[in-house]
Amino acid sequence: MADLDVVVVGAGFTGIYAVHALRSAGLTVRAFEAGEGIGGTWFWNCYPGARCDVESKDYSYAFSPELEQEWSWSERYPAQPEILRYLHHVADKFGLWPDLQLNTRVTACAWDADTSTWRVTTEPGATVTARFVVMGVGNLSQLHVPDLPGLDTFEGPWYHTSRWPKEGVDFSGQRVGLIGTGSTGIQIAPEIAAVAGHLYVFQRTANFAVPNRNRPWQDAEERAFKESYRDYRQEARQSILGVPVNGTGKAALETPADEREQVYRERWKAGGGMPFLGAFTDVLFVREANDTVADFMRDRIRETVADPEVAELLCPTGFPVGAKRLCQSDDYYAMFNSGHVTLVDIRSAPLESAYPGGLKTAADSYELDAIVFATGFDAITGPLFAIDIRGAGGVTLREAWAHGPRTYLGVAAAGFPNMFIVTGPGSPGVFSNMVLSIEQHVEWIRDCVAYLTSHGYGAVEATTAAQDEWMELVTGIAYATVFPLADSWYIGANIPGKPRVFTSYLGGVASYRERCDAVAAAGYEGFTLAPAR
Numbered sequence: 001m002a003d004l005d006v007v008v009v010g011a012g013f014t015g016i017y018a019v020h021a022l023r024s025a026g027l028t029v030r031a032f033e034a035g036e037g038i039g040g041t042w043f044w045n046c047y048p049g050a051r052c053d054v055e056s057k058d059y060s061y062a063f064s065p066e067l068e069q070e071w072s073w074s075e076r077y078p079a080q081p082e083i084l085r086y087l088h089h090v091a092d093k094f095g096l097w098p099d100l101q102l103n104t105r106v107t108a109c110a111w112d113a114d115t116s117t118w119r120v121t122t123e124p125g126a127t128v129t130a131r132f133v134v135m136g137v138g139n140l141s142q143l144h145v146p147d148l149p150g151l152d153t154f155e156g157p158w159y160h161t162s163r164w165p166k167e168g169v170d171f172s173g174q175r176v177g178l179i180g181t182g183s184t185g186i187q188i189a190p191e192i193a194a195v196a197g198h199l200y201v202f203q204r205t206a207n208f209a210v211p212n213r214n215r216p217w218q219d220a221e222e223r224a225f226k227e228s229y230r231d232y233r234q235e236a237r238q239s240i241l242g243v244p245v246n247g248t249g250k251a252a253l254e255t256p257a258d259e260r261e262q263v264y265r266e267r268w269k270a271g272g273g274m275p276f277l278g279a280f281t282d283v284l285f286v287r288e289a290n291d292t293v294a295d296f297m298r299d300r301i302r303e304t305v306a307d308p309e310v311a312e313l314l315c316p317t318g319f320p321v322g323a324k325r326l327c328q329s330d331d332y333y334a335m336f337n338s339g340h341v342t343l344v345d346i347r348s349a350p351l352e353s354a355y356p357g358g359l360k361t362a363a364d365s366y367e368l369d370a371i372v373f374a375t376g377f378d379a380i381t382g383p384l385f386a387i388d389i390r391g392a393g394g395v396t397l398r399e400a401w402a403h404g405p406r407t408y409l410g411v412a413a414a415g416f417p418n419m420f421i422v423t424g425p426g427s428p429g430v431f432s433n434m435v436l437s438i439e440q441h442v443e444w445i446r447d448c449v450a451y452l453t454s455h456g457y458g459a460v461e462a463t464t465a466a467q468d469e470w471m472e473l474v475t476g477i478a479y480a481t482v483f484p485l486a487d488s489w490y491i492g493a494n495i496p497g498k499p500r501v502f503t504s505y506l507g508g509v510a511s512y513r514e515r516c517d518a519v520a521a522a523g524y525e526g527f528t529l530a531p532a533r
């Protein structure tokens with residue numbers, strides 16, 4: 001008999017809700033969390049400026065109307081400390097702490113076919129058995145520090161944004177080098193610039209950023225969304241991205257240029273990325289339509305940045321808007337108008353090495369007191385591969401996915417019975433409001449486990465045929481869009497040697513939910529169910 005019904009790996013938004021949902025279904029469950037606190041991505045990414053780019057009214061659990069009503073978000077886009085406070089509140093309210101085990105990294109999971117259980121090993125070597133494992137490891141938890149020659153000789157401190165010191169860092173008056181201009185780099189740069197003596201931003205690829213227009217919620221706004229929360233959540237479930245977006249319903253290429261410009265201007269004024277991506281029906285499917293957004297955004301950069309050469313360097317080219325995560329900032333571009341901020345183009349003169357006093361590019365040397373890496377993550381598969389997962393016949397997940405991840409519905413993988421992945425490859429995951437997708441996955445997994453238990457089954461495994469069919473669908477949809485047209489982490493392009501495959505389901509959260517529900521209603525079609533031993 002297994003020690004537990006379910007082991008959950010991670011105590012972020014997934015692990016916290018999984019413990020609550022599975023426990024409420026009468027299962028014994030424990031979440032193991034490597035960090036010394038709960039919160040997952042919001043625990044680790046505590047760098048200055050860390051803030052969610054999905055509105056707080058959306059980026060929150062929907063499972064409890066009471067929670068929804070009692071919690072007050074202070075701002076439109078929640079900052080990292082507030083999200084962490086919210087998650088603590090959830091853990092307190094639902095009494096989850098006894099089943100959230102912190103400071104415990106899961107290092108290995110091995111399937112035992114004789115007993116239909118997983119043997120889960122945690123650092124420093126304790127083991128526990130469970131009927132099921134739920135991977136709530138997140139998509140962006142395995143950080144990436146580029147292999148930079150000489151970094152060990154650098155005499156100052158260096159930091160990765162995803163392991164920011166909890167006590168903070170004082171950059172007052174210092175010369176700071178920031179490498180990376182993705183969502184993270186764009187968020188942290190103005191915060192560093194506000195105190196540093198000089199900030200050097202090392203940019204390899206310019207990125208699109210739209211204004212946040214962050215602000216406190218007005219009482220009347222909060223009252224309004226709380227009054228209609230049930231309907232609003234339902235609307236979110238029926239959307240594409242998991243957030244209701246007010247699109248025009250028209251194609252950009254069939255809209256007169258002045259009308260299109262007006263739509264973009266309104267959205268620029270209102271702030272937020274999703275309204276841009278959802279403004280017209282063809283923006284994410286037709287490159288020429290996407291170019292109309294890109295041109296508009298490049299014009300805003302040129303309008304904001306005083307030095308025309310710097311402005312041109314900051315103008316993204318070569319990939320569609322949204323194909324790399326659309327960044328949000330109210331002050332990133334304007335920051336380059338300060339005399340103490342320098343944009344260093346490492347596309348034309350690559351970063352070569354660190355030396356005791358700073359960083360060296362092919363063109364110049366930069367004397368620095370500190371270096372900040374905002375260089376992202378070995379995304380999606382990285383956090384799963386960090387665990388030695390061995391399924392049927394001892395095959396590792398790494399071996400099974402050597403040419404890229406393969407799943408059925410994003411939640412299960414052939415060869416790995418009784419293992420569920422939350423917001424993994426093959427799901428809408430990173431292309432959706434994560435909290436909404438997490439709740440949908442966790443509830444589907446809870447219902448699946450309940451079904452197996454009540455029908456006398458002990459094991460569930462995706463068939464290879466169902467998995468192949470699903471991945472073909474996922475790939476077919478993805479390559480009909482502009483998303484695979486960028487060298488992004490979505491496609492694995494940011495990690496040298498990683499297979500370049502696009503594995504997110506882009507059909508939208510509504511159709512995805514429908515399919516998952518249909519599979520369940522048909523007695524878990526596409527899965528092999530084995531009797532309990």
Ligand code: N01
Pocket residue numbers: 051052053054140146147179180181182183184185187204205325328346351374375376377489494
């Ligand atoms: O990471 P990234 P991130 N030499 O991979 C550069 C979420 N998020 O942490 O583009 C020099 O996007 C790299 O350059 P290039 C969100 O989903 C959300 O910023 O590869 N540069 C790029 O500029 C996001 O997409 C929020 O040429 C190197 C940067 O580092 C995801 O997290 C906030 C390099 C990495 O950008 C990841 O964002 C923050 C090298 N060797 C994050 N290697 C919000 O909700 C990499 N780079 C607002």
